[in-house]
Amino acid sequence: MAGAAAYSAFKAITEGDAAAIATMGVGAVGGAGVYSVVGSMGLVAPKVGLAFGIGAVPMAGIGAVVGLAAYGIAKLLDESEISETPTQLFERMEEKVLLMDAYSEAVMELEAFLSGEDLNQKFAVLGVER
Structure with a gap:
C-alpha cells in the first residue's frame, strides 16, 4: 500500500496531476467515514504494555494514503500495454476458470476410477438395492 502511494505521489508531482489530490481527498473522507461508523478505535500490545487510541485525524490520514495508493494502481494499469476492456478481461478469465473446473472434475473422476472407489x-x- 505504501509503495503504491509513494509511486502515485511521485507520478503526481512529476506530471502535475490534480487527480491525485482528489483521490487523497476522497480517501480522507472515506477514512473519516469509517471513524464515524466504527467510533474510537484503539490498539493494544499487551506484552509491551502499550495501548493507544486512533482518532479521526489518523483515520483520515490512513484513508488519504489508501486513496493515493488507489490512484497509483489506476495510473500503473492505465500506462500498461493492456488494451482489453474490463469486460473482455473478465470473459477471458471466466473461460479459464471454467476450463480449470472441468479439468478438476475430470481428474477427480479419473482418480476415483483408478482407485476402484x-x-x-x-x-x-x-x-x-438387492
Whole structure:
C-alpha cells in the first residue's frame, strides 16, 4: 500500500496531476467515514504494555494514503500495454476458470476410477438395492 502511494505521489508531482489530490481527498473522507461508523478505535500490545487510541485525524490520514495508493494502481494499469476492456478481461478469465473446473472434475473422476472407489460405490448401491 505504501509503495503504491509513494509511486502515485511521485507520478503526481512529476506530471502535475490534480487527480491525485482528489483521490487523497476522497480517501480522507472515506477514512473519516469509517471513524464515524466504527467510533474510537484503539490498539493494544499487551506484552509491551502499550495501548493507544486512533482518532479521526489518523483515520483520515490512513484513508488519504489508501486513496493515493488507489490512484497509483489506476495510473500503473492505465500506462500498461493492456488494451482489453474490463469486460473482455473478465470473459477471458471466466473461460479459464471454467476450463480449470472441468479439468478438476475430470481428474477427480479419473482418480476415483483408478482407485476402484467408483466401482466399489456402484457395487455397494447395487447390493443395497438387492
